[in-house]
Amino acid sequence: xxxxxxxPCYNEEDVIDTFxxxxxxxxxxxxxxxxxxxxxxxxxxxxxxxxxxxxERNADTTRYVSxxxxxxxxxxxxxxxxxxxxxxxxxxxxxxxxxPELLERMLELHAAGHxxxxxxxxxxxxxxxxxxxxxxxxxxxxxMVDVELTNGVGDFRLLSRRAVDALLSLPEYNxxxxxxxxxIGFDTxxxxxxxxxxxxxxxxxxxxxxxxxxxxxxxxxxSRPLRLGIHAGLTLSGLAVLYAIWTTVAAIIGGIxxxxxxxxxxxxxxxxxxxxxxxxxxxxxxxxxYYESKRRPHFLIKETNVPRETFRGPGAGVQAVLSxxxxxxxxxxxxxxxxxxxxxTA
Ligand code: UDP
Ligand code: MG
Numbered sequence: 284x285x286x287x288x289x290x291p292c293y294n295e296e297d298v299i300d301t302f303x304x305x306x307x308x309x310x311x312x313x314x315x316x317x318x319x320x321x322x323x324x325x326x327x328x329x330x331x332x333x334x335x336x337x338x339e340r341n342a343d344t345t346r347y348v349s350x351x352x353x354x355x356x357x358x359x360x361x362x363x364x365x366x367x368x369x370x371x372x373x374x375x376x377x378x379x380x381x382x383p384e385l386l387e388r389m390l391e392l393h394a395a396g397h398x399x400x401x402x403x404x405x406x407x408x409x410x411x412x413x414x415x416x417x418x419x420x421x422x423x424x425x426x427m428v429d430v431e432l433t434n435g436v437g438d439f440r441l442l443s444r445r446a447v448d449a450l451l452s453l454p455e456y457n458x459x460x461x462x463x464x465x466x467i468g469f470d471t472x473x474x475x476x477x478x479x480x481x482x483x484x485x486x487x488x489x490x491x492x493x494x495x496x497x498x499x500x501x502x503x504x505x506s507r508p509l510r511l512g513i514h515a516g517l518t519l520s521g522l523a524v525l526y527a528i529w530t531t532v533a534a535i536i537g538g539i540x541x542x543x544x545x546x547x548x549x550x551x552x553x554x555x556x557x558x559x560x561x562x563x564x565x566x567x568x569x570x571x572x573y574y575e576s577k578r579r580p581h582f583l584i585k586e587t588n589v590p591r592e593t594f595r596g597p598g599a600g601v602q603a604v605l606s607x608x609x610x611x612x613x614x615x616x617x618x619x620x621x622x623x624x625x626x627x628t629a
Pocket of ligand 1 (some may be wrong): 375488
């Protein structure tokens with residue numbers, strides 16, 4: 284049994300060495316064969332220099348990949364999963380908010396036959412408003428999307444090899460991992476741990492990025508919001524017909540009167556707003572189709588110590604990892620793909 288730890292890092296120079304030391308200490312104490320797969324997500328600080336040193340110190344058990352720019356945590360996790368060779372993979376944040384001590388528990392549960400072992404954090408220490416908003420959000424979103432999304436469940440989890448392969452077989456460009464983890468299914472078990480504050484450095488989330496993440500969650504897994512738009516349109520049309528009948532009848536009975544100016548303005552503003560939201564929503568789906576149809580790679584690699592052949596996918600490890608790579612068996616990789624960036628020839 285070999286365990287791979289996948290660690291996306293973006294500007295984590297302050298904490299990466301401590302992280303490495305703590306995780307290695309834990310793994311050595313557990314006496315388990317392991318590798319650490321770091322992904323430098325285009326950091327602008329000295330994270331990459333730190334990774335080079337770490338990789339030199341433990342050459343057999345450290346892999347790192349450095350992106351040409353910041354591609355986001357989703358791309359980082361994908362690269363890590365492709366790079367990892369273990370029989371099980373744990374995805375961890377570099378900031379020690381995912382306590383390494385929990386690895387033991389995860390491995391136990393994995394040994395008991397679970398394919399996904401999920402550590403769910405409590406919301407303790409979060410600001411009140413933020414935890415309230417998350418609770419409301421998860422309440423609402425689970426009514427809308429087809430996969431189960433759970434509050435407090437992040438990316439900290441152990442995945443069996445077959446779960447990793449299942450994730451890698453999903454080629455989409457817009458990756459919303461929380462949903463993908465749930466979509467692949469397999470036997471999943473969840474346990475709670477107390478929220479831990481970041482060891483050093485600062486979070487990369489701003490409120491606006493959280494709102495956008497929320498919209499991603501809503502849209503990535505179905506077209507039900509569009510259906511809701513149709514429902515709202517039908518309801519409003521029905522109301523308009525009723526209102527028309529009512530004013531006509533009132534005019535016949537009571538004679539012509541001055542209809543309400545306020546009603547008119549409210550109706551125009553309300554309907555205008557609703558239409559804008561719906562057009563935006565439709566645009567959002569079309570935008571996603573546009574991005575998917577470009578078939579761009581999820582990330583570009585600037586530097587790595589991972590041998591090209593162990594990276595799963597054509598052209599991987601040196602140039603680009605193509606979005607379709609996971610579904611093309613190795614023997615069918617086009618010869619020229621290894622030097623092609625972004626244009627699969629298969
Ligand atoms: N991260 C990344 N790319 C990004 C943003 C974040 O790889 O564009 C990494 C970051 O280095 C950390 C993890 O994702 O290891 C979680 O980020 P952060 O701690 O900022 O998020 P939070 O814990 O506040 O949700
Ligand atoms: Mg964090």
